[in-house]
Amino acid sequence: MEGLLRGASAIVGAAESDLGAVAAGLGPIDLMAQGIARALEDCGLSLKEVDGLFCATTQARTSGLSLAETLGISPAFIDTTILGGSSFEFHVAHAAAALRAGLCTTAVIAYGSTQKTLGRRQASVREWNPYESPFRPFLPASAYALAASRHMYEFGTTREQLAAVAVAAREWALLNPAAWEKKPLSIEGVLSSPMVSHPLTVRDCCLVSDGGGAIVMTRAEEARSLEKPPVYVLGCGAAITHATISNMPDLTVSGARASGEAAYKMAGLGPGAIDLALLYDAFTINTILFLEDLGFCKKGEGGAFVEEGRIAPGGVLPVNTNGGGLSYCHPGMYGIFLLIEAVRQLRGQAGARQVEGCEVALAHGNGGVLSSQATVILGTAATL
Secondary structure, three states, X not given: OOOOOOOOEEEEEEEEOXXXXXXXXXXXXXXXXHXXXXXXXXXXXXXXXXXXXXXXXXXXXXXXXXXXXXXXXXXXXXXXXXXXXXXXXXXXXHHHHHHHHOOOOEEEEEEEEOHHHHOHHHHOXXXXXXXXXXXXXXXXXXXXXXXXXXXXXXXXXXXXXXXXXXXXXXXXXXXXXXXXXXXXXXXXXXXXXXXXXXXXXXXXXXXXXXXXXXXEEEEHHHHOOOOOOOEEEEEEEEEEOOOOHXXXXXXXXXXXXXXXXXXXXXXXXXXHHOOEEEEOOOEHHHXXXXXXXXXXXXXXXXXXXXXXXOOOOOOOOOEOOOOHHHHOOOOOOOHHHHHXXXXXXXXXXXXXXXXXXXXXXXXXXXXXXXXXXXXXXXXXXXXX
């Protein structure tokens, strides 16, 4: 990431598409287009100004072609890198590089999925691999359950601590009008819900929903003349450690350690400077692993860190303030929503869930089965 300059680019627009269970006839490309239209409206730019297009979805092999056609544009720069749910954090770094190189001037990053209405098996077809497929694992839940089981074995992490992650996410979701889940949740409610893959119950697992969204990026000098306060890209980092969970080097250490170090170095900041952590919580173990690997606590102490509402509203570290993939939405690839929530919080537009004095936010994306990790640190003008 050395070719990127701290604060040289900014996110200027952000919006979700329709969420939950979308109207019949809408497909993933439609939701991308809807998110882009709303994000452009958010910042006062028009589609004719878009010359950089970044997108990814499991439901379209050539999503860039289909999206460009739907939008009626011929972008100068296009990137459809797909590395799972973290793709959009990778796209932020790629867009920042393209903007700096003059390959485009206004970039949109978009996602869309109809996995709920289409059905998860049709929306995301599993690839055969000789190491795991013969054993018929229930993926991705069983993969994350392996990581959770190993963490419990090595560090004494408890199911109650995993449940605390889900409870905190639900408490944030109750403050978010757009969140799918609206019922209070307790530790006992998580533990007593149906087991999916031990030690993970249904409430330890992310939602299955439709949805999408988009962000708009420009160079910093153009961003300052637009309608909304720019959210500057301070740091980016990425790491890929494996594809299949059986080849993960260490089930208790994710690539977030390396991606976080790179992002902190570029931003010139450390974990103590982060006002808000948005962590890809496909499963409750994710939040614990990423809190450790991103330096918010020591390895093995993530379980204790999340106890007693420490990451819930009123806690010491706001985490996943929109309700996360556990309670807000999770249309298959969640990374775009981390960025959208970061923008709203840094602008002071998050309503009842607003983090007071939020100046620096960390958005961390996860793809595959803890396979690809990408960290983006964002800040207000005060951080430049």
